[in-house]
Amino acid sequence: MTAIETAATGVPAEGTRARVERAALDLFTLRGFEQVTTDEVADAAGISRRTFFRYFATKADAVWGDFAAHVARLEELLAGADPAQPVLASVCAAYVEVNDYAAAELPLLRERMLLILTEPALLAHSQLRYAEVDRVVARYVAARSAADATDLVPRLVAATTRAAATTAFQAWLADERSALGTHLRQAFAELTAGFPALLR
Amino acid sequence: MTAIETAATGVPAEGTRARVERAALDLFTLRGFEQVTTDEVADAAGISRRTFFRYFATKADAVWGDFAAHVARLEELLAGADPAQPVLASVCAAYVEVNDYAAAELPLLRERMLLILTEPALLAHSQLRYAEVDRVVARYVAARSAADATDLVPRLVAATTRAAATTAFQAWLADERSALGTHLRQAFAELTAGFPALLR
DNA sequence: TTGCCCCCTGGCACCGGGTGTCATTAGCCT
DNA sequence: AGGCTAATGACACCCGGTGCCAGGGGGCAA
Structure with a gap:
């Protein structure tokens, strides 16, 4: 559920990492790092929370x-x-x-x-x-x-x-x-x- | 349940903060910071986890x-x-x-x-x-x-x-x-x- | 085309740090 | 004795982070 929609699941998702970074940066800048949950970042990037933590070891690493x-x-x-x-x-x-x-x-x-x-x-x-x-x-x-x-x-x-x-x-x-x-x-x-x- | 037992609840507990610091320092040094839960520190100091976080804003602050x-x-x-x-x-x-x-x-x-x-x-x-x-x-x-x-x-x-x-x-x-x-x-x-x- | 394997993915349960709320209790003051 | 204050502990809850498992797509071999 997001602006940029990828194909279905199971796809390597070219450029996913960069997309998540952008979503994270935008949200953190807009509302503050602590006020944004990893769930929201994941949603905005069109992935699950679990997958977010496969791309980044911690919430901070997305920055x-x-x-x-x-x-x-x-x-x-x-x-x-x-x-x-x-x-x-x-x-x-x-x-x-x-x-x-x-x-x-x-x-x-x-x-x-x-x-x-x-x-x-x-x-x-x-x-x-x-x-x-x-x-x-x-x-x-x-x-x-x-x-x-x-x-x-x-x-x-x-x-x-x-x-x-x-x-x-x-x-x-x-x-x-x-x-x-x-x-x-x-x-x-x-x-x-x-x-x-x-x-x- | 600890070595030094205080009176019952509701007592200002003179020196509680120092006792918690000692317990925390001992445990962290012995087993590593991340390997010790705040529950264990609180137990060792004879207080509840909730009270631990009244003395210290974060686990790290106890150090x-x-x-x-x-x-x-x-x-x-x-x-x-x-x-x-x-x-x-x-x-x-x-x-x-x-x-x-x-x-x-x-x-x-x-x-x-x-x-x-x-x-x-x-x-x-x-x-x-x-x-x-x-x-x-x-x-x-x-x-x-x-x-x-x-x-x-x-x-x-x-x-x-x-x-x-x-x-x-x-x-x-x-x-x-x-x-x-x-x-x-x-x-x-x-x-x-x-x-x-x-x-x- | 069929079948297999690999890898990415998401769902779920769980752990631990941290917080808000509320009831209880002790000490103190009148 | 009664009431106020303050510290405490129990409980529920949120969120970051992790282990585990099942499913699904793409590529490759037969």
């Missing part, structure tokens, strides 16, 4: 799109970074590049990030996703600096750069007509220079 | 103790910080001081933080608690630097110092015989200096 691919791309960028460049600069550059979205993708990204950074349940869930990112970055820093990925400095770089990136996202969301890359570069510049704007 | 007081103390420390000191140094110093626990409290703190940083559900929940901390720090930085608490730099300082503190906690937990303050100071030193250990 994130293919985040694993995003992390994988970050990892590739780091692997291919110029070893002559300082470690920290490589990490920041990789963050900037992995977040260099095409203009057409920006509205969707805004919608996603607004939900993630606004809705408490999604904000909490984000920590689990970011943990994957942190591990990737910490491993890279550890490899470059002949340290262990569980040592203080690799973890520190991972945690603080990611925190900086998240903060840049917040600034981007707050300022409708700004470029994400600008905020990211500014945040990393402040971070890597030890916050020169605060020398007083 | 955090009086975190609001912790945040309030951080805010007081910041309010009383020496204005002659640089902003960033004041924030770091406040973090170090608010985490300067008495030796007798350390085992409990270890137990708590180990759960929070290890159990996915608690790690996710932590983001909500840290958001309160971030707001406090961002407000302070904003006030000191004549900016708005929603601007990039105040938020950036809040997010990165908190990330550094969390990383210091991880290092402390990984190293049984170390002092928390040492890790905190090292993490902040790296952060405020722009990670001098990575100049290659």
Whole structure:
């Protein structure tokens, strides 16, 4: 019972996942994450609740799109970074590049990030996703600096750069007509220079 | 049905909250957060499940103790910080001081933080608690630097110092015989200096 | 064409976290 | 003694998430 009706059951349903994501994003944005039940999302997407949980492990996951691919791309960028460049600069550059979205993708990204950074349940869930990112970055820093990925400095770089990136996202969301890359570069510049704007 | 039996019902039950916290911490540490039901925690503490949720809004909250007081103390420390000191140094110093626990409290703190940083559900929940901390720090930085608490730099300082503190906690937990303050100071030193250990 | 297998699907029952409601009971105050 | 307040526990309910099973379609082989 929905706008877009698929064929009968038993069909692989080309594009179902994307359709569910859209329905979820629309409903969550419209009425708030907690106020929408998974039943409603499933209905809107023309599938059963049970099937919703086959596409997404949790309700929150419907917001994130293919985040694993995003992390994988970050990892590739780091692997291919110029070893002559300082470690920290490589990490920041990789963050900037992995977040260099095409203009057409920006509205969707805004919608996603607004939900993630606004809705408490999604904000909490984000920590689990970011943990994957942190591990990737910490491993890279550890490899470059002949340290262990569980040592203080690799973890520190991972945690603080990611925190900086998240903060840049917040600034981007707050300022409708700004470029994400600008905020990211500014945040990393402040971070890597030890916050020169605060020398007083 | 538990070890410590209280009087009948209707009694204010002096110290019930602390007793529930202990029961929860013990059970979660022993068998894992997700593997323990709120029913079991309530039973172990000699109260009903419904009463458990009057003391703690969520299952996760039973792990955090009086975190609001912790945040309030951080805010007081910041309010009383020496204005002659640089902003960033004041924030770091406040973090170090608010985490300067008495030796007798350390085992409990270890137990708590180990759960929070290890159990996915608690790690996710932590983001909500840290958001309160971030707001406090961002407000302070904003006030000191004549900016708005929603601007990039105040938020950036809040997010990165908190990330550094969390990383210091991880290092402390990984190293049984170390002092928390040492890790905190090292993490902040790296952060405020722009990670001098990575100049290659 | 027929038959078989695989996989997607939905229905159902169940578990656990969290909440609203209500009756009960203890302590306190007059 | 009587009444008020507050904490408690029992119950029903909602919702996210999972295990299990049956059905149905598409593709492939005979």
